[in-house]
Amino acid sequence: FCSRELTSYRQIFEGAELAKLDKTERRYPWIKRRLRTNEEVWKIFPPSWHVAYLLCIQFCKLTRAQLVEILDNLREKPDVGTLLLALQRTLEFEEELAEKFGGGTCNREIGSDMEEIDKGQNNSQTLSDIRRKYEKKLGAHQGSGNEEKDGHKDLLVPGAGFNFRGIISSCFEPHLTVYVELEGKTLMENLEKLVQEETWDIEE
Template structure:
């Protein structure tokens, strides 16, 4: 009947109410839990942000510390370099002071060979102090070195005046000393060597100028005697002049100076002729001159081209227009007619007369 059905419906209603109540309670609990979880998540995020800020702060502090460490390392490295440079400079300064003192002793004793090597070392040490020229101690050392160089130069020039004093053979000790002196000259300024060689060549040619500037030999037909004189001079002094380094080209420079003097004297002779010169005499002088030029070219063909070109350029610049005209005229007119005068007897007579003049013989 109806009663059982009603009971069944009420039972179902109670079950549904219980389910609804359970669902409401569950929903209520879920909302509370969600709020709690949200609050927990918010706290976790805040804590994470705090930790991130803390890490960032520590990173900035670490970066600052690293920069300070690097800056200190750079300072230490710079200080190390300065200390190393200072120690090196002081060491070199000590060496320079000692070397200058030793050089002074060597210069006073004329120990040229040792002084040359010492001077090279001193010059090398001085190059390290170019930036300290204004330092009083360096200025004092440079001035002292300058005075020592002057002393060495004076001693070398003085010793070279003993060379070629008319002796048949030079003293071996003197030659060795002068050979060592050349090493010192090479260690000094290039101008010292140039001046020394120039003075030496001028001294060697003093007798030549005296002999061939006199009335007996200051003639055009005596031109051959001039070339014989210089060739004899080169032969007789060949061993003695070995004291000079080959790079100095002393014999070459001597011949250059000889040629300049000879040219000047021959031009004067031609200008002072009262009458027209004999054609045969001109031809003979020209022939001997050309032969002498060929001998010089052959002798010095293996030398330094640059140095010789410089000498030749200087020679050309100083050459007078009058001399050029004389030489060119003779070359044009008589180059194809070179010959020896027929009057050989007269020439023999003149040669015998030449031999009576001191220093003019072959």
């Protein structure tokens, strides 16, 4: 059922026009409209089926797969502004799902990761920390191998432990180096400008 519901989404956003990083923010309104327009129709299903919840999980997994492909196939480094906007819209969407369906940690860990980068911490250390945090978050919502064999029983009920935070946005992490590099370059340019403009008073 979920796969069929997402058929049009898959076709639309795999097309040449929308299969682009700068079109990322148009993805999330699509599923929101789908949830709104079908809310009454889906009431024919037993509540225990959690149709909207499971559909959102599949949507996130599909979206992540498509974004990974887009990012990996870029011929040049992504534009920093475009990358950060796509990431921000993704973080906002994940937060909405987390609040709607519950489950997962209540801390905005990924948002905190971005704040750490903004504060200008050591580049390699920051990215390393982000990677470790993502691994923990991904491990939380992927579950153990035995749980997967049991048909993802832990994912069948909203609030049962699935963490929407990071399910899509984690795919941006390997590409954040362009942002860190830009920040470093800007910092050095400002420092050089400051040194050039500085007037040194020589004590007599």
